Amino acid sequence: MMTPKFQNVVSTAASVAATVMLLRSFTRNYIPPEFQNYLHSKLSKLLSSFSTELTLVIDEFDGLTTNPLFAAAQLYLKPQEAPNTKRFRATMPSKSRHVSLLMDGNDEITDSFNGVPFRWRLVSRRGKSNFAVHFFEVRFHKKHREMVLSEYFPRVMKEAEAARERRKTPRLFTVKGKRFRRGGRKELWQGVNIEHPATFATVAMDWELKEMIIRDLDRFVERKGLYKSVGKAWKRGYLLSGPPGTGKSSLIAAMANYLNFDVYDLELTAVNGNSDLRSLLIATSNRSILVVEDIDCSLQLQDRLAEPKSSQPHRFIPRHFHSFPAPQVTLSGFLNFIDGLWSSCGNERIVVFTTNHKEKLDPALLRPGRMDVHIDMTYCTPDGFKMLASNYLGITEHPLFVQIENLLGMIDVAPAEVGEQFLRDEDPDIALNSLMELLLEKKRNHELQIKVPLTVE
């Protein structure tokens, strides 16, 4: 409880004003060393003679901008976990899928750090023009003030950042058309929430491969220290290959949903040359997945044999600009930038290339060490089929399973086609019969092709 002496102190306008002023500067500067001294001396002068307890005031606004420390404290303090909280507020920030639980005005929460108790109170008052003014007061023994500045508040900031990441709704960014771009770097991309329902539970693929990918992603996000200690940029590259409809894009969505990472879908045909490409890449954020779909056809390899004197290696021309000489992105420029500057100026970056034709890729993309993990997505396997049947139809066995599994051993059918048949009817008998018909038809066509090979002279 507050001592009467202390109440006298905090009710003194001068001390509150001074504390507010001090905290404003503090949050503006994220505790630079020179300011710590200033804060210490001021606080000591004002308060140490009156009480053993210090009060720091954390305003919601620092001038016209929001105070990052206030926002961090809101995320850090968890009223739902405090035993005495009878009331807290729930909000759902726009563009978010997560409900935030916040402290209610004039409530108090006790926190402890390194065995030191801290009492936080959110104060709400009516200010001038009847505007609501909010600020946190945090109280602790004055002997801990140094520790508060150097350890406790940094921890509040860090935990709030982690909470923000956990609650974040992953977003999908695509390149903004040039004429829609305005000013800032972020404006190069336009984003929407990722609503793709794919998760690792819904993507049908070899389960060992799936487990391997999940383990690889887990290891990647846990290994900050290792990447740092070996001087490697914290980046991981995946090359997904496979026929259309085998789940490459679904797997990317599952990875994004699993990691809660944003996705930047880089359409290379929309990029005007290497410098445009660099600006776009620099504008991507940490903890994100950069995706280049159909890497084999979004850029076309100019026949290097046809221009043996060319000094520019691996020159690529966007398909859509093929008849125009000016805008060009070179593969080497792209890969060098991804491997070099771009990845070293960010953290937790994942790069994914997809292709339907691995055999058509430039050797530069396939060389060891370029893409860390190569994943081949295949036509539907018996295991994949069972998984789709369970996800789409809610069944794990059926008399038709054996026949279908036998047919799948002979016929190539993409998981997308299987899923399509399953969507035709909720009744498993009808859906499975529909799939059987498709497989039998494909088998007949396949046998016909073998008997009468089409030869065009």
Ligand SMILES: Nc1ncnc2c1ncn2[C@@H]1O[C@H](COP(=O)(O)OP(=O)(O)OP(=O)(O)O)[C@@H](O)[C@H]1O
């Ligand atoms: N392995 C899979 N597991 C579950 N669903 C799948 C799978 N493959 C495809 N599908 C279904 O088919 C749809 C299309 O698949 P997706 O876009 O992921 O294929 P893709 O390999 O990226 O194809 P493309 O090469 O044409 O881009 C998905 O929305 C999903 O519903």
Ligand SMILES: [Mg+2]
């Ligand atoms: Mg795709």
